[in-house]
Every structure is written in C-alpha cells, then in structure tokens.
Amino acid sequence: MARWGMVIDLDRCTGCGACVAACKVENNVQVVSPAEGERGRRMHWLRLLVEARGEYPHVEVRIAPNLCMMCENPPCTKVCPVHATYRGEDGLVGQIYPRCIGCRYCMAACPYSVKAFNWGSPEWPEALLSTLNPDVSMRPKGVVEKCTFCYHRLQLGREKARAEGRPLRESDYQPACVHSCPADAMTFGDLDDALSPAAQLSRSTRATRALEHLGTEPRVFYLEKRDAPL
Amino acid sequence: MRRLASGMAVVAVMAAAGSAGCAREVLQPVAFNHRLHADNNVPCLTCHPTAATGQGATLPAVSVCRRCHEDVLYEAPEEAKIRLAAESGHALGWVPVFALRPYVYFSHRRHVTLGKVACAACHGDVERRSTPFRMAAGPFSGIRGMGACLRCxxxxxxxxxxxxxxDCHR
Structure with a gap:
C-alpha cells in the first residue's frame, strides 16, 4: 500500500496563498467573521507560517505552508477518548466528525497546531452555497476538524482507476493544495515508490521535517531554502 | 477491530436515538407498482439511471416516465396522472423513502457499477412490491443500518x- 506524503520546497514557495484558498474551497472550511478571527477562532486546514528575519533593508522572509503532517506516530490519536481521530488503513490520520465529542484533547496534543475547532455552526452566504463541495461534509458546531490530504480525492482516484481497469497512479490523486500551487512548490506522492518525485525529493539533503525530534515521523517534508546572499 | 467495534457502538446509539419518531406516513403522488414494472422487464436503472453514474439514485422525473407512457398503455387513473403532470409542466413530487444520515457518504456508482452490488442488497425486495412506499425518508429508513454495510x-x-x-464518514 502506498505511503502518501508531501514535499514542500520552501525555495519555490512564493507565499501566494493559492493553496490556502484551494483548501478552503475544496473542503468547505468555514469562513469566520473578523471578530471571531480576532478571538483566535480562524478556521484553516492549511495556513501559511510567516517569519521575518533581519532588519531593513536586509530582511529575509520565510514562508512555510502548515498543514496536517499525517504523522506515522501521531500524538493526537493517542489522546482521543472516543477514537474519533485515528490512523487509517492508508496510514493517513482521519478525523471522524460524527464521533468527535469536541473535547479538543487532540488539539492540545498536536505539536503542529493544525487542528481547528468549530465554535459555531457552519453558515454560508447564499452566493457561496453553490460552491460547496458535495464530496466533503459540513462539520457541525462542537467538533474538531483538520486536513485529510483530500482523502475524498483518493477515493475518486481509486474509483477512476478501477473503472478503467488499471492500478492507481500518482496522477489520480493529488490534494487540492498541490493541484493549485502555481509555483510547483508542493509535490505529492508515494514515499515508498523510488520512482516517485515526492520520494526522491524527500531523500534530498535539503529535506527536513518539522519538530523531528519529537518522534512523530511526519509525512510532510520541507526542502530548506538554499542560502542566498541578502 | 476494537476501534471498529467502538465506532459501531457509537453510530448504533446515534442511529437509534435519531430514528425515534422521525418516520412519517405519506401518500405518494402515483400508486407506483414496482412489481408490475419488474415483471415487464424494466430494470431499476431505467427509472433510477444515476444509480449507475452518480452519488445518489434520484427519483424519476415525469420525462422519464413519459419515455414509456407517452401513449396510453393502460386505461388506469394512475397513468393518467403522469400525462396530466407532463401537460401541466409540474413535477410529480415523489416523496423520498430512502435516506442516509448526512454524515454518511455513499456513492451509488461505486457500489452499483464498480462493485456490482445488487440494488436489493441494501433496498430489500423492492421489485416485489406492488404498493407504493408509505413511510417518508427518515434516518436509515428502509436501509438496515451500518450492520448491513459491514456484511460486505x-x-x-x-x-x-x-x-x-x-471511507464513509467524513
């Protein structure tokens, strides 16, 4: 079985935010009011972490997309009292909303802070209702949600491959963020397939993983920026 | 397996709690006879074609009925209702009798076309029914719950x- 993973090249990422927008639209992620946002209730499955180093005019801005790391050893699944978050057959960390009781233990346990809590019921402007993705549920108030690596796309990919009587190809399954990245900064694929570009990049000397010392074994790799003269 | 059993227990409790008092008796616009159609070799997919291609099976529009009932096949008042609806431009207004909870994702195409699962596996012996369904869609109405899913x-x-x-709850 494929070991799906992602490699994000921080040298290529321009911080345009296309991945953030694509993720929101693809997964029906709630848009909260500015007032709620100020209270720390912004809803994102994928966000950009921005860090500025140095002093003007020698400033270096580092931007890193932050999403569920799909850890091989996830801390969140170990603390969930109702098995609402778990590692599935594909090794992807799933979140089953009807089972979630909203205790938020998983949010506290996640060292990457990539889970979001639904403080309110989903409300959508009339104009946006037609843009909702029917393949993804609307999460109710009181549950925790997170990135799924667009699992529904994996299902659709499998379905297509089966209908065509062939094995699943990497091109059949690409999460929305990867699909939308105009700079090709994100590469997705089977980390166990030696021929996969994602697997090859994950073995690059520039490859690193966030908070690796915690032993969570994330499946999201970052390619460090090459040193460039300021 | 422990995870699965735990999940089943939670879902079963929720289904039991949600189904109480939700089903209501309704009158279908036409006293549709599934048995009569099945005996005349009309397969399910003739009237529910999206079961093979889409997520939902959907209920047939008047235009679908008119493919066969353009002319008078039977001097029956029920058939006259179809012609009347077509002439007036109004929908027949079938009342759905099968529904899944919103947290269950089910693709008919995946099961019918790819999995070759017979309609009766989930819907029961509908083609032997000569009277219309009387209970409107409630949670899992007509469908035998997650236990039936797990048989396959x-x-x-x-x-x-x-x-x-x-795969199904997301």
Missing part, C-alpha cells in the same frame, strides 16, 4: 470494500 465491508475482505471509517 467486513466479511468479504475485498480490497475494494474497506473498513476504514473515513
């Missing part, structure tokens, strides 16, 4: 019928 998903051990929770 757990016991068949098919690579295509997994038991990963997120």
């Amino acid at each position: 998903h757990d016991e068949s051990h098919s690579p295509y019928a997994g038991v990963d929770c997120v």
Whole structure:
C-alpha cells in the first residue's frame, strides 16, 4: 500500500496563498467573521507560517505552508477518548466528525497546531452555497476538524482507476493544495515508490521535517531554502 | 477491530436515538407498482439511471416516465396522472423513502457499477412490491443500518470494500 506524503520546497514557495484558498474551497472550511478571527477562532486546514528575519533593508522572509503532517506516530490519536481521530488503513490520520465529542484533547496534543475547532455552526452566504463541495461534509458546531490530504480525492482516484481497469497512479490523486500551487512548490506522492518525485525529493539533503525530534515521523517534508546572499 | 467495534457502538446509539419518531406516513403522488414494472422487464436503472453514474439514485422525473407512457398503455387513473403532470409542466413530487444520515457518504456508482452490488442488497425486495412506499425518508429508513454495510465491508475482505471509517464518514 502506498505511503502518501508531501514535499514542500520552501525555495519555490512564493507565499501566494493559492493553496490556502484551494483548501478552503475544496473542503468547505468555514469562513469566520473578523471578530471571531480576532478571538483566535480562524478556521484553516492549511495556513501559511510567516517569519521575518533581519532588519531593513536586509530582511529575509520565510514562508512555510502548515498543514496536517499525517504523522506515522501521531500524538493526537493517542489522546482521543472516543477514537474519533485515528490512523487509517492508508496510514493517513482521519478525523471522524460524527464521533468527535469536541473535547479538543487532540488539539492540545498536536505539536503542529493544525487542528481547528468549530465554535459555531457552519453558515454560508447564499452566493457561496453553490460552491460547496458535495464530496466533503459540513462539520457541525462542537467538533474538531483538520486536513485529510483530500482523502475524498483518493477515493475518486481509486474509483477512476478501477473503472478503467488499471492500478492507481500518482496522477489520480493529488490534494487540492498541490493541484493549485502555481509555483510547483508542493509535490505529492508515494514515499515508498523510488520512482516517485515526492520520494526522491524527500531523500534530498535539503529535506527536513518539522519538530523531528519529537518522534512523530511526519509525512510532510520541507526542502530548506538554499542560502542566498541578502 | 476494537476501534471498529467502538465506532459501531457509537453510530448504533446515534442511529437509534435519531430514528425515534422521525418516520412519517405519506401518500405518494402515483400508486407506483414496482412489481408490475419488474415483471415487464424494466430494470431499476431505467427509472433510477444515476444509480449507475452518480452519488445518489434520484427519483424519476415525469420525462422519464413519459419515455414509456407517452401513449396510453393502460386505461388506469394512475397513468393518467403522469400525462396530466407532463401537460401541466409540474413535477410529480415523489416523496423520498430512502435516506442516509448526512454524515454518511455513499456513492451509488461505486457500489452499483464498480462493485456490482445488487440494488436489493441494501433496498430489500423492492421489485416485489406492488404498493407504493408509505413511510417518508427518515434516518436509515428502509436501509438496515451500518450492520448491513459491514456484511460486505467486513466479511468479504475485498480490497475494494474497506473498513476504514473515513471511507464513509467524513
């Protein structure tokens, strides 16, 4: 079985935010009011972490997309009292909303802070209702949600491959963020397939993983920026 | 397996709690006779074609009925209702009798076309029914709950019928 993973090249990422927008639209992620946002209730499955180093005019801005790391050893699944978050057959960390009781233990346990809590019921402007993705549920108030690596796309990919009587190809399954990245900064694929570009990049000397010392074994790799003269 | 059993227990409790008092008796616009159609070799997919191609099976529009009932086949008042609806431009207004909870994702195409699962496996012996359904769609009405799903998903051990929770609940 494929070991799906992602490699994000921080040298290529321009911080345009296309991945953030694509993720929101693809997964029906709630848009909260500015007032709620100020209270720390912004809803994102994928966000950009921005860090500025140095002093003007020698400033270096580092931007890193932050999403569920799909850890091989996830801390969140170990603390969930109702098995609402778990590692599935594909090794992807799933979140089953009807089972979630909203205790938020998983949010506290996640060292990457990539889970979001639904403080309110989903409300959508009339104009946006037609843009909702029917393949993804609307999460109710009181549950925790997170990135799924667009699992529904994996299902659709499998379905297509089966209908065509062939094995699943990497091109059949690409999460929305990867699909939308105009700079090709994100590469997705089977980390166990030696021929996969994602697997090859994950073995690059520039490859690193966030908070690796915690032993969570994330499946999201970052390619460090090459040193460039300021 | 412990995870699956725990999940089943939670879902079963929720289904039991949600189904109480939700079903209501209704009158279908036409006293449709499934048996009569099946005996005349009209397969399910003739009237519910999206069951083969889409997520939902959907109920037939008047235009679908008119493919066969353009002319008078029977001097029956029920058939006259179809012609009347077509002439007036109004929908027949079928009342759905099968519905899944919003947290269950089910693709008819995946099961009917790819999995070759017979309609009766989930819907029961509908083609032997000569009277219309009387109970409107409630939670899992007509569908035998997650236990029925697991008969294929757990016991068949098919690579295509997994038991990963997120396959159906997401």
